[in-house]
Amino acid sequence: MATETTRFTTGTTTAAPGTGTGTGDTPQWGGAGGGRGKRPRRRGERGPLASFGLHATLLLAALVAIFPPAWLLVTSFKPKADTFTISLLSNFTLDNYDHVLNNTKFLTWFGNSLLIVVTTTIIGVFISSTTGYALSRFRFPGMRPLMWTLLITQMFPMAVLIVPLYNLMAQYGLLNRPIALIVTYLTIAVPFCAWMMKGFFDTIPVSIDESGRVDGLSPFGTFWRLIMPLARPGLAVTGFYTFVTAWAEVAYATAFMTGERHLTLAGGLQTFVNQHTQDWHLMTAAAVLIAVPATLVFGYAQRHLQSGLTAGATKS
Numbered sequence: 385m386a387t388e389t390t391r392f393t394t395g396t397t398t399a400a401p402g403t404g405t406g407t408g409d410t411p412q413w414g415g416a417g418g419g420r421g422k423r424p425r426r427r428g429e430r431g432p433l434a435s436f437g438l439h440a441t442l443l444l445a446a447l448v449a450i451f452p453p454a455w456l457l458v459t460s461f462k463p464k465a466d467t468f469t470i471s472l473l474s475n476f477t478l479d480n481y482d483h484v485l486n487n488t489k490f491l492t493w494f495g496n497s498l499l500i501v502v503t504t505t506i507i508g509v510f511i512s513s514t515t516g517y518a519l520s521r522f523r524f525p526g527m528r529p530l531m532w533t534l535l536i537t538q539m540f541p542m543a544v545l546i547v548p549l550y551n552l553m554a555q556y557g558l559l560n561r562p563i564a565l566i567v568t569y570l571t572i573a574v575p576f577c578a579w580m581m582k583g584f585f586d587t588i589p590v591s592i593d594e595s596g597r598v599d600g601l602s603p604f605g606t607f608w609r610l611i612m613p614l615a616r617p618g619l620a621v622t623g624f625y626t627f628v629t630a631w632a633e634v635a636y637a638t639a640f641m642t643g644e645r646h647l648t649l650a651g652g653l654q655t656f657v658n659q660h661t662q663d664w665h666l667m668t669a670a671a672v673l674i675a676v677p678a679t680l681v682f683g684y685a686q687r688h689l690q691s692g693l694t695a696g697a698t699k700s
Contacts, residue, residue, distance in 0.1 A: 453675070460668040467665045480669035489644045490670060493652035496641075500562050500648060501630040504569045508626040509619060511574050516581025517607050521593060534575040542572070546639050553640060564640045565648070569633065573626040580625075584618035585611065620685040627681055631674075649674050 430438065459467060463477050484490050518524075519531060549568055550559075558564040588611060596606035612619070634650040641647050644655065653674070656667035 456668050457672055459665065460672045462665060464663070464665045467668075480665050481673070484666055484670050484673065488652075488655075488666075488670075489647070490649075490652065490673070492645055493647050493649045496562065496646065497631065497648040497650070500565050500569070501627055503562070504566050504573070504630040505623055505626045507566070508570055508573045508577060509623050511570070512577035512581050512622050512626075513612070513615065513619060514607070515574070515578040516583075517585050517611065519578070519582045520585035521590070531579075534578055537571070537575045542635055546635060549636070550639055559640055560642060560646045565630070565633075565636060568636050568640070569626070569630040572633075573629045577622040577625060581615070581618055581622060584615060588614055624681065624685045628678065631678055 458472060460480055461473055461476050461478070462469070462471075463475050463479065466475055515534075519527065553559050553564045553568075558567075592610055592614070593606050596610045597603075601609065632650060634654075637648045637651040638654060641651055644652070647655075649670075653667055653670055655661075656663045656670060
């Protein structure tokens with residue numbers, strides 16, 4: 385009996401044949417030789433080769449995206465004779481920027497663009513936000529046709545509208561005036577931005593509007609004092625889209641504005657490379673200068689862009 389008692393109180397167990405060592409609960413994977421094998425891959429988990437291929441593809445895509453602006457920047461510091469060479473700043477010079485700033489109408493073009501862009505952005509954001517708020521909160525006669533009108537206007541290519549808009553501006557004597565481009569850019573930006581702002585306002589609870597009316601605010605007071613501060617991400621996206629639309633547009637700027645003192649930056653770039661001159665070194669320097677304000681605006685607004693672009697995806 386003593387011998388049997390000792391056998392059952394030692395705490396050791398004997399493993400069954402083929403079940404492992406018997407010293408724990410960790411499963412063992414092995415082949416015929418009893419060695420440790422590879423851990424089975426979970427569902428959706430990438431292998432080393434697939435992970436390498438994914439990162440290599442992303443790196444290649446990043447290089448492809450970065451190469452054009454990087455080469456534009458490098459070319460802007462080259463003299464005219466080295467414009468099409470593959471050398472990297474072997475003859476570094478700032479003469480291109482000096483010529484663009486001091487010997488052309490670049491600063492005049494910049495002033496014209498700044499006036500048009502700032503005015504378009506302010507008016508466009510205000511009209512888009514008020515229109516989007518009205519479509520989101522109110523029901524009124526003609527609401528559905530208005531929404532369809534805003535949507536249908538996005539289907540027309542810009543090139544189709546140049547001739548009728550040009551005739552309209554000429555009829556009212558608005559050619560070579562900033563207001564011509566301001567009105568044109570608003571017709572491009574406002575319909576899209578109004579739809580986007582409607583989707584954003586749909587995510588803001590209606591109870592906030594109701595609490596404002598209980599406190600005695602008018603509908604516009606509720607919109608301005610309560611809703612607008614909550615709509616900053618959407619306003620950032622709207623403002624950035626309107627800014628880029630007016631800053632980078634070329635077709636209307638060259639059609640409605642003639643004469644160097646009336647041109648915008650987009651139209652002024654065409655004076656460097658055309659059928660008479662091919663000053664690529666000057667155009668690259670001007671393009672870099674034009675890109676600086678857009679980069680600054682994007683850097684300021686980028687923290688709101690992601691939340692603003694996805695705000696209309698779901699409703700609260």
